[in-house]
Amino acid sequence: MxxxxxxxxxxxxxxxxxxxxxxxxxxxxxxxxxxxxxxxxxxxxxxxxxxxxxxxxxxxxxxxxxxxxxxxxxxxxxxxxxxxxxxxxxxxxxxxxxxxxxxxxxxxxxxxxxxxxxxxxxxxxxxxxxxLTYEPGVLVWHKPSFPDGPPQSRLEMIAWAQTPAAQGRIGTYDVARSAVGYLYLARDAEHFADIWSLVAAMGRAGLQTFPTSQAIIDRVADGRLALGYNILGSYADARARTEPDLGVLLLKDFTVVVxxxxxxxxxxxxxxxxxxxxxxxxxxxxxxxxxxxxxxxxxxxxxxGQNTARAMEAALGDQLRPVPVSPGLLAYLDQSKRAKLIARWEAALASGAAP
Missing domain, CATH: 3.40.190.10 (Periplasmic binding protein-like II)
Structure with a gap:
């Protein structure tokens, strides 16, 4: 079935x-x-x-x-x-x-x-x-757009999203199309009680969504977007080595690792x-x-070296929230739960208010 x-x-x-x-x-x-x-x-x-x-x-x-x-x-x-x-x-x-x-x-x-x-x-x-990998979901940011540095937590993101500088300049995954984007959202909902306030704030700021990491990183690197939220850290880190205006940040409240x-x-x-x-x-x-x-x-x-699961866990400890390979992942594929989560996401974006 x-x-x-x-x-x-x-x-x-x-x-x-x-x-x-x-x-x-x-x-x-x-x-x-x-x-x-x-x-x-x-x-x-x-x-x-x-x-x-x-x-x-x-x-x-x-x-x-x-x-x-x-x-x-x-x-x-x-x-x-x-x-x-x-x-x-x-x-x-x-x-x-x-x-x-x-x-x-x-x-x-x-x-x-x-x-x-x-x-x-x-x-x-x-x-x-x-x-086979250990990849945090990171915030990518356009350095010239943040002379004093980007938001450091999801609560700070909510506050920044309400400023004129945020309008039309936040990007993340289209969670209905991106499997990793959906997984990040589902884990966020488990770890952050105000996730829908964040989604609503991004919606009011004209959030743009994309099916791939690369599409978001490209737009942050050239300044079309100021922030990319919950982006696969591996892609972001690789591009940041060649893009001087691209910054990569692990949010301080918590970081989901896939x-x-x-x-x-x-x-x-x-x-x-x-x-x-x-x-x-x-x-x-x-x-x-x-x-x-x-x-x-x-x-x-x-x-x-520093780019290993063991080194990251030693340095960041409880800030990291890894997703184990286990049958617990199957809950995210329950079609009823998936439909409800995506509907709640879309409602928050459309209304600009937490459901």
Whole structure:
């Protein structure tokens, strides 16, 4: 029942309809002997260093990489599996809840990888769904727009949103289209009693919503927006290194932390290659590339440095509110709860007053 409802809602909704996936092909540097298919929400330019490093160790493997929204990944895996055909060999998504749902409903398979025994308990569900990154939701801000610094908390955001400088200059995810945006909102509602006052204040200020992190970061970097709220910190941090006007801030009241979750689909044509790529991402080299080059904080305890889950937890403590990979995520996919949360969001934005 859930599968049919999910596919109906996803494929019939133009917000999720995958007009054309962004497909990149990485030819085997040593002559093709096998092909690995990946569905992922990670932007292809960020994925390229990982794929290149993987191919150094596996020069006979061509990688076909499809950059999709999280809901598109789930819908593709479900429909391709149910039709009896093959699907991706590996899926890597920021839609934590959707990935766990796939595993829970039998669309993923258990895998044996050397790193699993030492992987944190919160980051491994039944050896099927693995958290591979540790990514805070951050505030991105346009430095020239805030000579005295940006808001430091959600309460300060409410106050700033009431000023003329805020009009038309706040951006965040379209929570009806973005899986990670919806997850951030749901967690905010659990941790912040005045979340709807914040949403209403942003609505009065003419909040702009977008389906992707990149669209928001682009607009903050060039000043079209002054603030971007609850943006994946990995993308923001990577861009801030090359954009002098782009600032990144972890709000001081609390910061929700999500992870990209990897799994090997049950209907993978080459589950052996999917498992091999997963092991690479969980290994020291893959985790180090993600931490140092992609600014995706490492989960592995073997990786040292500031851009790791262990270092962030030591420095920030209770300020961080991580989301574990567990069946608890399935509550966010309850269609009635989801509809109510999105309706409340839309009502707050439309009315400019907390429901």
């Amino acid at each position: 859930w599968r049919a409802l999910f596919l109906m809602l996803t494929l019939a909704n133009p917000a999720f309809a995958p007009a054309k996936a962004e497909v990149a092909r990485f030819p085997a540097p040593g002559g093709e002997t096998a092909s690995l298919s990946i569905y992922s929400t990670l932007d292809q330019p960020l994925a390229a260093p990982l794929i290149t490093a993987f191919q150094v160790a596996h020069p006979g493997v061509t990688v076909v990489y499809e950059d999709l929204l999280a809901a598109e990944i789930a819908a593709r895996i479900i429909s391709e599996t149910d039709s009896g055909g093959p699907t991706a060999d590996f899926a890597f998504s920021s839609g934590m809840d959707l990935q766990v749902k796939l595993a829970n409903d039998g669309y993923a398979q258990p895998v044996t990888v050397p790193q699993a025994a030492a992987w944190p308990d919160w980051a491994n569900w039944r050896d099927m769904a693995f958290a 992870s990209r979750v990897g799994l090997v689909p049950r209907a993978a044509a080459r589950p052996d290659l999917g498992s091999t790529f997963l092991a690479f991402l969980m290994g020291r080299e893959g985790q180090t590339i993600m931490a140092d080059r992609l600014r995706l904080a490492a989960v592995s305890l073997e990786v040292s």
